[in-house]
Amino acid sequence: MTKRHLLMTGPLMRMVMQQLDAAFEVHRLWEAADPDALIAEVGDKIEAIAVGMHSNVDGPLMSRLPNLKIVSNFGVGYDTVDAKWAGKNGIYVTNTPDVLTEEVADTALGLILSTVRQLSESERYLRAGRWEKDGPFPLSKATLRDRRVGIIGLGRIGKAIAKRLDAFRVPVVYHGRSEQAQVDYGYYPDLAKMARDVDILVNVAPGGPATHHMINAAILDELGPDGILINVGRGSVVDEKALVAALKDGRILSAGLDVFESEPHVPAELIAMEHVVLLPHVGSASVFTRNQMGQLVVDNITTYFETGKPITPVAETPIRNA
Numbered sequence: 001m002t003k004r005h006l007l008m009t010g011p012l013m014r015m016v017m018q019q020l021d022a023a024f025e026v027h028r029l030w031e032a033a034d035p036d037a038l039i040a041e042v043g044d045k046i047e048a049i050a051v052g053m054h055s056n057v058d059g060p061l062m063s064r065l066p067n068l069k070i071v072s073n074f075g076v077g078y079d080t081v082d083a084k085w086a087g088k089n090g091i092y093v094t095n096t097p098d099v100l101t102e103e104v105a106d107t108a109l110g111l112i113l114s115t116v117r118q119l120s121e122s123e124r125y126l127r128a129g130r131w132e133k134d135g136p137f138p139l140s141k142a143t144l145r146d147r148r149v150g151i152i153g154l155g156r157i158g159k160a161i162a163k164r165l166d167a168f169r170v171p172v173v174y175h176g177r178s179e180q181a182q183v184d185y186g187y188y189p190d191l192a193k194m195a196r197d198v199d200i201l202v203n204v205a206p207g208g209p210a211t212h213h214m215i216n217a218a219i220l221d222e223l224g225p226d227g228i229l230i231n232v233g234r235g236s237v238v239d240e241k242a243l244v245a246a247l248k249d250g251r252i253l254s255a256g257l258d259v260f261e262s263e264p265h266v267p268a269e270l271i272a273m274e275h276v277v278l279l280p281h282v283g284s285a286s287v288f289t290r291n292q293m294g295q296l297v298v299d300n301i302t303t304y305f306e307t308g309k310p311i312t313p314v315a316e317t318p319i320r321n322a
Helices: 013-024 036-040 084-090 101-116 119-127 130-134 155-165 189-195 216-221 240-249 287-307
Strands: 005-008 025-028 045-049 069-071 093-094 147-153 172-175 200-203 227-229 256-257
Touching: 005 013, 013 025, 013 287, 045 216, 045 287, 069 287, 084 093, 093 287, 101 119, 101 155, 101 200, 101 227, 101 256, 101 287, 147 155, 147 189, 155 172, 172 189, 189 216, 216 227, 216 240, 240 256
Parallel strands: 005 025, 005 045, 045 069, 069 093, 147 172, 147 200, 200 227, 227 256
Antiparallel strands: none
């Protein structure tokens, strides 16, 4: 039987590529000597796109694929895919929620503990031989006791973070587009007011124009000199230059970051700061979780062609007439 044609915009996990190669006629856009010529040659045959991290799938690209039916994105965030354009043009976009929720929540909690108690900084102190040479590491300036956490984006991951903080008896409040029924945490429609009232600000919000630089100099000033920023959402949500300035000036205490504005580039000013905790976007980066994410990329595509509906369509494209 003739295989359907699929466009892969960038490299994916080996297990994903092996399964897609077995089920589809795969065209690797990043390997093409002339990507534009490849699209011109096979564009009318492409029915699906598999999207890796940091690959852009915009309206101009999709408009050249008249038979495109589904775009399957690796990751819960899908700001590199123009889902609104896809939805308006009858194309499904899917992501990989749920399977990474617990892993990212664990990472967020790790960043909170590491920044509050200066764990990464104290480990470097030991490894440098300073404990023996200079004496005990200074007492941490902060503690998780008597702190209040504000979460930006109380979705699946935000709720999982809040549940972990409940176990630590840390009060939690949240900010989002609207108040959620069935949620016991306090709601702030005004982000600035929430930043003023909490000690730790945790961003889980996705990227895109609506959230671009949502956390800016004004919000950081509201967070204050004892405040800590944690970001496991998208780097674009934080004005990185404003964050660097706030940390340098002591207008906030610290930051724990797993995501950045221009990954994999991380500003040298942040790297030089001993009291800041930096991770190379490893929130969901365990073999167990990434395998589940990769399998969902495959399953969304194959299930669509079997049933007419994928498993996890995003909000902009919930229904398509099969």
